[in-house]
Amino acid sequence: MMGPFDILIVGDEEPALCAAACAAKSGARIGVLKKDDARRKNFVASTSAVPNFVWRRLDLQDYDLSLVPVGARVTLLNGSKAVSTHATNRDTVNSLVAADIKDHLLWPDFQNEIVSLNDDNYLSSLQYSAQISSRKGFAALLADPYALDRAARMFGPCIDVLNDYFSDDALKTHLAAHALSPSGFGPKERGSAAALVHFLDEASWRVRPDKNTPSIRSILEKICQQEGVTFLSGRVTEITPANGKYLSLSVGTDERFKAKYIFFATPDTARQFGAHEHLDAPINAAAGHATFSVKFKLAEMVDLPLGDNTDIFQIIDDPSDLQVARDKAVAGRFPKKLPVEFEFTRHGEIVARSSYLPGAFFEDGEWRGWTGQDRQAAAALIKERLTSRIPGLSPQIRRTETDVITPFLGKSPFAGNDRIIIQSSQHNTISAAVSLIDEVIARDE
Secondary structure, three states: OEEEEEEEEEOOOHHHHHHHHHHHHOOOOEEEEEOOOOOOOOOOOOEOOOOHHHHHHHOHHHHOOOEEEOOOEEEEOHHHOEEEEOOOHHHHHHHHHHOOOHHHHHHHHHHHHHHHHHHOHHHHHHHHHOHHHOHHHHHHHHOOHHHHHHHHHHOOOHHHHHHHHOOOHHHHHHHHHHHHOOOOOOOOOOOHHHHHHHHOOHHHOOEEEOOOOOOHHHHHHHHHHHOOOEEEEOOEEEEEEOOOOOEEEEEOOOEEEEEEEEEEOOHHHHHHHOOHHHOOOOOOOOOOEEEEEEEEEEOOOOOOOOOOOOOEEEEOOOOOHHHHHHHHHHOOOOOOOOOEEEEEOOOOOEEEEEEEEEOOEEEOOEEEOOOHHHHHHHHHHHHHHHHOOOOOOHHHEEEEEEEEEOOOOOOOOOOOOOOEEEOOOOOOHHHHHHHHHHHHHHHHO
């Protein structure tokens, strides 16, 4: 029997590897379980910022890693309308003025209030510990009208917060699309305002490696190996209590090991491996959707209607499209107007993704999983969305690759276990994952 591990981290995306490396450096015994894919695909062009405390703990300056921030967040709306926001208030206001967005005067106040919500330690503790749903949490809120009002804003619908500040539909659509797209939320859903709060956090501004430097994933894997992290592959098929504080886990049919805790750095990974029953939707993550990604390899670079290839783009036609697409996905159907995010990789490819696709399809009164035909249809829908905004793109596409993250179908091996820890849906994924695993280790000491 392998192990024992203090924490088994499931998934090997960048936040998971950062959490594994930091935890191992602190002395914890860490295992990383990745999905046993025949061929690994990389559909990541950028990731959330690596905060200074993680950079220093992992000595990333020793690995020739150079990360540059994305240029802007851009939304390409129907009818050649475009909105962009930037890392600084000054650049954002100038951009909104250039786009004739009348609400530009309100942007600094909006930014400051939302950031203050994110910095509120009391609200953060409610979110991370899920006390918002407990009697103790509600009692504390009712005793403090100020905290109650702020909690109602943070854990309410995203559209309510946006309507409080802005009247311009283009600006509200831009903010909702960028804030909600990773989680597949609809702007009218309770809890979706928290995504808006996290989206405006400084550590959420995404970065990518320079063209001639190593990828952050490869460096994190190297650090994990140096710190003694054990890598495994496959799926957990059974979990049973073991002696003391440990769980006994089976991977496949012939490998067993022990671990105190099982940690997921993102809700998507939890759904993919079958721990979806532990997700605290709607606050932590939207359920019932798949995340579909397409990589387009181009013969030549294309001209963009706004921005450049260092930006992150959203494609959306109407403010209502996010909620309609979310509702269609939950009902098991493709939306007609699919919200799509895309960006350019450092090698000149386009990576496009959408979290507004069904986790499973409802046909003839029954649910079924994804098929190859569904993948083709989703890829064609995303291609159609991109070519509607980028003139001359279609003839430049030379090859298409797809990937889909769907909820695990079948009986969950994680059901009924109280040692499953899942990071909530975040934009500052690396900072949040490392902070959460630090809390787990401190609590166990």
